[in-house]
Amino acid sequence: MAAEIDQALGFAPDYDSPIPYMLRTREYYRAIGYEPYRWAHYVEVPFQPLRRPLAESRVALITTAAPYQPDKGDQGPGAPYNAAAKFYRVYSGDTAQDHDLRISHIAYDRKHTTAEDPNTWFPLPALRRMAAAGRIGEVALRFHGAPTNRSHRHTLAVDCPEILARLREDAADVAVLVPNCPVCHQTCSLVARHLEANGIPTVVMGCAKDIVEHCGVPRFLFSDFPLGNGAGRPHDRESQDLTLELALRVLEAAPAPRTTVQSPLRWATDGRWKLDYLNLEQIPPQELQRLREEFSRQKEIARRLREQAA
Numbered sequence: 001m002a003a004e005i006d007q008a009l010g011f012a013p014d015y016d017s018p019i020p021y022m023l024r025t026r027e028y029y030r031a032i033g034y035e036p037y038r039w040a041h042y043v044e045v046p047f048q049p050l051r052r053p054l055a056e057s058r059v060a061l062i063t064t065a066a067p068y069q070p071d072k073g074d075q076g077p078g079a080p081y082n083a084a085a086k087f088y089r090v091y092s093g094d095t096a097q098d099h100d101l102r103i104s105h106i107a108y109d110r111k112h113t114t115a116e117d118p119n120t121w122f123p124l125p126a127l128r129r130m131a132a133a134g135r136i137g138e139v140a141l142r143f144h145g146a147p148t149n150r151s152h153r154h155t156l157a158v159d160c161p162e163i164l165a166r167l168r169e170d171a172a173d174v175a176v177l178v179p180n181c182p183v184c185h186q187t188c189s190l191v192a193r194h195l196e197a198n199g200i201p202t203v204v205m206g207c208a209k210d211i212v213e214h215c216g217v218p219r220f221l222f223s224d225f226p227l228g229n230g231a232g233r234p235h236d237r238e239s240q241d242l243t244l245e246l247a248l249r250v251l252e253a254a255p256a257p258r259t260t261v262q263s264p265l266r267w268a269t270d271g272r273w274k275l276d277y278l279n280l281e282q283i284p285p286q287e288l289q290r291l292r293e294e295f296s297r298q299k300e301i302a303r304r305l306r307e308q309a310a
Helices: 002-009 021-031 124-132 152-169 182-197 209-215 237-253 271-275 285-309
Strands: 060-061 089-094 142-143 174-178 202-206 219-222 257-264
Touching: 021 182, 021 209, 124 237, 142 152, 152 182, 152 257, 174 182, 174 237, 182 202, 182 209, 202 209, 202 237, 202 271, 209 257, 219 237, 237 257
Parallel strands: 060 142, 060 174, 174 202, 202 219, 219 257
Antiparallel strands: 089 142
């Protein structure tokens, strides 16, 4: 009956809504024997207007993707979760060079996307095209990697100030932040808040709407795509350029904090792919047991690496 009514009225099915990442992650953690994660949440949101037009601005890029490390196991397209490839300190790279950044260390959607095209999570080439066309003044000399620490305290006390200091060294006017996994979205939201509170306007380009809006950011371009595609569809330069252009428009036109704009692009004509991500109804009990064991193993690897980086 509901499907008939939807069809008669032209409604989209209920499942074709943004994925409830916080809810599914909470239920998934319980199912594999861990306490649910507490997501950062604020009511007040800082907001910094642009100081000059984007055509005269130096734009910085902040990513949660990790530099490829040949000695750290599989990090290729579709690679399983690989804690050994994580990074725990802010890093920087020369934007005049090409870089091999990957997302094998995070919980992106491995079923509906394969992480074959880094331009979907690291839009440095698109930013260069914007600079060449005069849409932005220039790309900052360095991009910066934000660690996806699950500790709110460490992100706020250590990583956010470090990224701010590096952006000030680069004389960046604005920042574009591109997260990937659920915790990445929280990390970039916390960084964006810190930058705005200290005078640097930001826009987050992401796919986890509930996490970003729950935290509270000044500007957010939401793409209703599988995680790992916040900068556009893979192997689709037109999609990637449009996604970045929309983010720049949000930077320019946002009237107040908590401005969210949703990209008009669709991942697929059928939104059933949204039913799969950490959905316990889709995961058999034996698979949950395997995931529980693998999660514990990877968590121990991450713990040892984190202690070494401290």
